[in-house]
Amino acid sequence: GENVEQHPSTLSVQEGDSAVIKCTYSDSASNYFPWYKQELGKGPQLIIDIRSNVGEKKDQRIAVTLNKTAKHFSLHITETQPEDSAVYFCAASSYGKLTFGQGTILTVHP
Amino acid sequence: SQTIHQWPATLVQPVGSPLSLECTVEGTSNPNLYWYRQAAGRGLQLLFYSVGIGQISSEVPQNLSASRPQDRQFILSSKKLLLSDSGFYLCAWGRTGGGYTFGSGTRLTVV
Numbered sequence: 435g436e437n438v439e440q441h442p443s444t445l446s447v448q449e450g451d452s453a454v455i456k457c458t459y460s461d462s463a464s465n466y467f468p469w470y471k472q473e474l475g476k477g478p479q480l481i482i483d484i485r486s487n488v489g490e491k492k493d494q495r496i497a498v499t500l501n502k503t504a505k506h507f508s509l510h511i512t513e514t515q516p517e518d519s520a521v522y523f524c525a526a527s528s529y530g531k532l533t534f535g536q537g538t539i540l541t542v543h544p
Numbered sequence: 545s546q547t548i549h550q551w552p553a554t555l556v557q558p559v560g561s562p563l564s565l566e567c568t569v570e571g572t573s574n575p576n577l578y579w580y581r582q583a584a585g586r587g588l589q590l591l592f593y594s595v596g597i598g599q600i601s602s603e604v605p606q607n608l609s610a611s612r613p614q615d616r617q618f619i620l621s622s623k624k625l626l627l628s629d630s631g632f633y634l635c636a637w638g639r640t641g642g643g644y645t646f647g648s649g650t651r652l653t654v655v
Contacts, residue, residue: 465641466641466642466643468643468644470646475649475651476648476649477550477634477636477646477647477648477649478588478634478646479646480643480644480645483643521586523588525643527641527642527643530576530640530641531593532638532643532644534587534588536586536587537586537587537588
């Protein structure tokens with residue numbers, strides 16, 4: 435089955451800096467890669483996603499890049515704000531089922 | 545628009561007591577439904593998923609069971625809770641090849 439590795443497990447940045455979270459996947463058949471943000475005590479919320487026929491997607495301060503050859507994808511957050519502090523999960527969809535990474539705790543210090 | 549409801553939000557249950565968590569989806573038909581458990585606020589462990597009424601797949605052998613009595617209803621149960629069943633339980637719905645929409649979660653504490 436699919437295996438998704440996510441790094442780093444924790445990330446601490448100063449407000450205004452950029453943050454990058456990286457994931458690798460094992461199944462070359464995976465074709466959909468969403469990213470979720472989970473705030474304390476809440477369910478994960480989809481923040482951005484990308485399909486395998488696209489290399490990059492941007493939505494305001496967040497962007498996702500995908501390298502199919504290397505089987506890795508990344509989340510980029512620019513101009514970070516304290517409200518970006520949360521746990522972020524990447525995922526890969528293979529044969530209709532999502533496999534999640536282990537999560538990254540992002541802390542943005544004011 | 546589609547919405548997913550999960551309740552209760554918090555639950556404290558004694559060891560050995562039964563459990564029933566309910567999840568319902570509105571605004572869509574024949575969704576794929578999922579139950580996840582999250583321990584220590586980190587990884588998402590898939591417990592069960594269902595692609596249709598009465599169709600349940602178990603990912604991890606455990607003290608829990610799931611049922612789907614109606615198209616948009618997914619129930620997580622236990623006959624006798626263990627301390628190790630404590631955690632944050634999340635219901636989600638999705639479509640094959642797409643992302644999932646999660647409910648707001650249930651914080652279960654077994655005492």
